[in-house]
Amino acid sequence: MQVSFSEIFKMILETLGMTFISCGLAYLLGLPMGILLNVTSKKGIMPCKWLNSILSLIINILRSIPCLIIVVLLMQTVREIFGRATGEWYAIIIPLFVTSFGFVSRMVEQSLAEVDNGKIEAIESLGATKLQIITKVLLPESRASLISGLAVTLVSILGYTSFAYNIGAGGLIAGIWKFYSKNTGDYLSEPFFWIMIIVVILIVQGIQELGLLISKKIDKRRIL
Numbered sequence: 288m289q290v291s292f293s294e295i296f297k298m299i300l301e302t303l304g305m306t307f308i309s310c311g312l313a314y315l316l317g318l319p320m321g322i323l324l325n326v327t328s329k330k331g332i333m334p335c336k337w338l339n340s341i342l343s344l345i346i347n348i349l350r351s352i353p354c355l356i357i358v359v360l361l362m363q364t365v366r367e368i369f370g371r372a373t374g375e376w377y378a379i380i381i382p383l384f385v386t387s388f389g390f391v392s393r394m395v396e397q398s399l400a401e402v403d404n405g406k407i408e409a410i411e412s413l414g415a416t417k418l419q420i421i422t423k424v425l426l427p428e429s430r431a432s433l434i435s436g437l438a439v440t441l442v443s444i445l446g447y448t449s450f451a452y453n454i455g456a457g458g459l460i461a462g463i464w465k466f467y468s469k470n471t472g473d474y475l476s477e478p479f480f481w482i483m484i485i486v487v488i489l490i491v492q493g494i495q496e497l498g499l500l501i502s503k504k505i506d507k508r509r510i511l
Contacts, residue, residue, distance in 0.1 A: 294462075295483060301376035301457040302490070306445045309383035313440065317388040320346070321395025322421060328400075332407065332420055342392075349389040354447050358382040358454065376457040379450065387444050394440060398432035399425050431505040438498025442491050459487050 320342065326332050327339040352360075361382050366372040368381065406424050415423065426433075445460075452461035463483050467474050474480050 295459075295479070295486065298457055298459045298462045298483070299486060299490075301451075302445065302448055302459045302487075305376055305379055305383060305448045305451065305456075305458055306441055308377075309380050309387060309444050309447075310437075310441050312380070312384040313388040313391045313444070314437075316384075317391025318395055320388070320392040322399065322425070324392060324396040325399040325425070326417070326421065328396075330400075330404075332411075332417055346389040346392050349385065350393075352386075354382065354386045354450050355453060357386050358450055361385065362454075373454040374456065376451060378454055379448065379456050379458075382450070383444055383447050386447055387440060390443065391436075391440055394436035395433065398429040398436055401432055402428045431502045434498055434502045434505065438494050438502075441494045441498075445487075445491060445494075459483055459490075463487070 324339060324342055324346075327335040327342070329336075329339075331339075358379070362372040365378050365381050369375070369378060372378055402425055406428060407420060410420055410424050448458045449460040449464070451458045452464045463480070466477070466480050466483065
């Protein structure tokens with residue numbers, strides 16, 4: 288199996304598309320879910336045991352289902368949305384979103400839980416509403432942690448894109464496996480095999496370093 292630079296570039300775009308679109312959808316649902324989990328917890332600003340228990344149960348169930356099983360369960364849904372469930376990179380987006388939004392919810396919940404209660408009590412004493420506490424204290428004060436969580440989520444989803452191979456979709460990680468399956472005897476001596484691996488490593492490192500850099504800058508501003 289021969290791979291060209293144009294094919295690798297196509298795989299990079301597919302990988303980034305799968306990763307960032309899935310992550311965006313996961314945060315679209317996971318961010319408000321994480322906020323709800325935090326504010327309705329025992330120590331939250333709006334304690335509600337039954338709601339918190341229901342949300343936690345839903346998220347725990349979703350997080351306990353392996354990604355590959357979610358891919359299989361959602362094939363009919365994906366087919367109805369996109370017209371096909373296999374063969375294209377975008378067919379994996381919905382399964383990746385479902386797999387990761389529970390993780391995002393917990394990440395957001397934990398980030399908000401790190402906010403100093405003293406700051407919450409201070410704004411409460413000034414007559415702030417619950418919404419103002421969330422928008423003026425909880426979210427701003429947890430920005431650094433949320434950015435770090437975003438980087439972790441992106442890297443995790445990028446790893447999940449390997450399941451694209453199971454539905455005949457694209458992406459770098461699936462491409463590496465396809466390359467191996469076609470060149471089992473001498474794949475380690477093929478330059479393109481290592482080029483694809485190096486590109487994956489560079490993408491992961493880039494996401495991690497950018498997340499760390501932004502998080503540190505936000506932390507410095509808070510100190511100042």
